[in-house]
Amino acid sequence: MSDTTSRALSLLNLLQTHRHWPGSELADRLGVTERTVRRDVERLRELGYRIESSPGAAGGYRLEAGSALPPLLLTDDEAVAMAIGLRVAASQRLVSGPETTLTALAKLEQVLPAPLRRRVTALAEALQPAGLNAGAAVSGEVLGELALACRDHERVRFTYTSAAGEVTRRRVEPHALAPADRHWYLLCWDLDKVHWRTFRVDRLADVEHTRVLFAPKPLTAEEIEEFVLVARSWVRQAVEADAVMELPIDEMRAYFGQWGQGAEPEDESHTRWPVGGSDFRETMYGLTWIPAGVEYALDLAEPARGELREALERMLRALDAPPPVPRER
Structure with missing residues (x-):
């Protein structure tokens, strides 16, 4: 790095640490003349930094906000503090636009030297914001x-551990x-x-970048939200069942959309679909979404199986019985 560039960076660092600097004090700090300070200020202005100057005995220089973001010069401690703040914001969802928080964090950690990255990791793990319950x-x-x-x-590979403990290696095109x-x-x-x-x-590890780029498939914000809603529902339920439908897997997925996640082909003409809920009523509600006319077998353990049968038998009796006499008004 040339002496001129090094001096300009030192000047920028000083301007970022105080609101106002007299020209004479800047010259003393940098060990140059005030004329050299003026030239270095002009160089910084050409790079996009808005530096205001005022003449006179009380005059000097101050760094102002501009219309565009110029490069920032950070000390080691400042870079660590910023990275920790971004990590907390990302992990606790303290700000809107999580993608922006994460990409900013990734860009910053990408250029941090290894010792600073270790400091960030250690401090971030020790920091727990009050009043927030962290997830996994x-x-x-x-x-x-x-x-x-x-x-x-960019396509990536990673190791994934399912809720059941099954470990697999996945190849994916990440979207959101x-x-x-x-x-x-x-x-x-x-x-x-x-x-x-x-x-x-939190169940994902060993991310490997393939350097292979892909054209993203179209997906709306509403579709992304629905995918995540489905994923949130994929937790172990009090009542779990499998419905084996007389429906090929492709037709089943076309009908169910995102809610077909977890379905697997039983054979060429049948699909196994996991369905469940907090009790037999929620399981019954899920089964009502199977397309009309599609027959299916149900793997549902007792006592939920007996409870569901009793409720359905009562419903059938109610439907077969004559309707009640309308109440006279």
Whole structure:
């Protein structure tokens, strides 16, 4: 780095630390003449920094906000503080636009030297904002890598551990990161399943960048929200069942859309679809969404099976019985 460039950066650092600097004091700090300070100020102005100057004995220089964001010069401590703040904001969803927070964090951590990254990680893990209940622990490094892959439309590989403990290696085209119910979800196109999938980020590890770019598939904000809503519902239920429908997997997915997640082909003409709820009533409600005319077998354990049968039998008796006599007004 040339002496002129080094001196200009030192001048910028001084201007960022105080609201107003007399020209003579800047010259003393930098060990140059006031004329040299004026030349360095002009160089910074050419780079986009708005520096106001005032003449006279009480005059000097001050850095003002401009119409565009020029490069920032940060000390080690300032960079660490900023990275920690972004990590907390991202993990706790303290600001709107989570993608912006994550990409900013990723860009900053990308240029931090290894010792500073270790400081950021240690301090961020020790910091717990008051009044907020955190969800499952999520690696800030993993979030940043996924955010950049979403932004750059780059395929990635990662290891995923399901709720049941099954470990698989996935190849995906990442589309969006979304927070919900104190968890982070990655919405992506699964290259092996050839379908949209949503993964909990806290169950994801060993992110590998492939350097292979892809053209993103069209997806609206409403569709992203629905995918995440479906993913949030994929937790172990008190009553769980499998409905095996006389419907090929492609037709089933076309009909159910995002709510067909978790469905697997039983054979060429049948699809197994997991459905459940907090009790047999919610399971029954889910079954009503199976298309009209489609027969299915139901794997539902007792006592929910007996409770559902009793409720349906009463409904059938009520439908077969004559309607009650209308009340006279």
